[in-house]
Amino acid sequence: MKTRKYLIGLFGLALLVAIGCASATFVRDSYRGLMVSAATYETTMESVADLCKQGLITNEQKDKIVFIAGHYYVAYHSAVDALVTYEKSKTLEDKEKLVLTINSVSKTLAELLEYIKPYIVEVK
16 A cells, blocks of 8 residues: 555656646646645655554654655745746746746655655555
């Protein structure tokens, strides 16, 4: 189950990376990508809570995860704000800012997933 959640997270990350910037559906694709990243984040943090309950991670490891998750949280909300701004303005400058913030979301989510990877228990 946890491996499945991790794979779903990786799929979400791949989806973010695959978002096309030149498409007429850029806003819709950006929104969907951010929604997938949010779902991936929520699933990841639920898995972290499970790991804590099972005693499979230390408080120090949990604190590191929360620290990395905080970076994702800031990046995600910056991207949401950038999406709202771009949707209203449709300027190239705001589109570039949106792309940068989405890239930051992707990067921080990847860091979070990479950090918790060793603690995920495979279900056979």
